[in-house]
Amino acid sequence: MNATLDETSVFTPRWGADGLITAVTVDAASGAVLMVAHMNADALAATLATNEAHYWSRSRRELWHKGATSGAIQRVVEIRVDCDQDCLLLMVEPAGPACHTGRINCFYRRLGNNGLEPVTERSA
Amino acid sequence: MNATLDETSVFTPRWGADGLITAVTVDAASGAVLMVAHMNADALAATLATNEAHYWSRSRRELWHKGATSGAIQRVVEIRVDCDQDCLLLMVEPAGPACHTGRINCFYRRLGNNGLEPVTERSA
Numbered sequence A, B: 001m002n003a004t005l006d007e008t009s010v011f012t013p014r015w016g017a018d019g020l021i022t023a024v025t026v027d028a029a030s031g032a033v034l035m036v037a038h039m040n041a042d043a044l045a046a047t048l049a050t051n052e053a054h055y056w057s058r059s060r061r062e063l064w065h066k067g068a069t070s071g072a073i074q075r076v077v078e079i080r081v082d083c084d085q086d087c088l089l090l091m092v093e094p095a096g097p098a099c100h101t102g103r104i105n106c107f108y109r110r111l112g113n114n115g116l117e118p119v120t121e122r123s124a
Helices: A041-050 B041-050
Strands: A021-027 A033-039 A054-057 A062-065 A074-081 A087-094 A109-112 A115-118 B021-027 B033-039 B054-057 B062-065 B074-081 B087-094 B109-112 B115-118
Touching: A021 B033, A033 A041, A033 A054, A033 A087, A033 B021, A041 A054, A041 A062, A041 A074, B033 B041, B033 B054, B033 B087, B041 B054, B041 B062, B041 B074
Parallel strands: A021 A087, B021 B087
Antiparallel strands: A021 A033, A054 A062, A074 A087, A074 B109, A109 A115, A109 B074, B021 B033, B054 B062, B074 B087, B109 B115
């Protein structure tokens, strides 16, 4: 582990070979994980410039302003970085569902004894 | 988006080209994000077999039984999968700090106006 990364105050995002960094997006109020996506440098810059979450869509291969079409904008309250600076944590106030299925978050299934089963809780 | 993945009850982890899937590990009690790591098929199998989190260490290129040396075992309470099945959410009971720095979680710095600054809250 690189000690210059884990104790520094210098923000040094470690982009992967594909130019992306993983972003875990949580509800700023509850801390619940909403979704996991990726950012390239442009997406991070756009997020910082607007305080609204932007990602890189790997499937569409384009900058993705979350909520631009659905209305489910994610206002960014805080961005954290992990010890080795290869992952970001976005704390957001979501204006709508994070998941394209219309669910509040993307983690609506748990692994059970017979495959996946729905998560039944208030937050899902 | 693949509809056969996002509504099925069949667990179909989508391994990346590198054979890995992203795992976000949260405290089962609080929901707070502890760390983000990766699993290969062996790590997932070992996790399911033991109910203790195993990852693939990309830096050491070896199976990583979390806490095997530090004692900070993560007992897995539940595993969730996201809509397109390319990310896992591990809900764990940690026996110690998730971070190699000794901190409870890896996200102990936030992006401020002058670079990174310490997160000062009970959970960090």
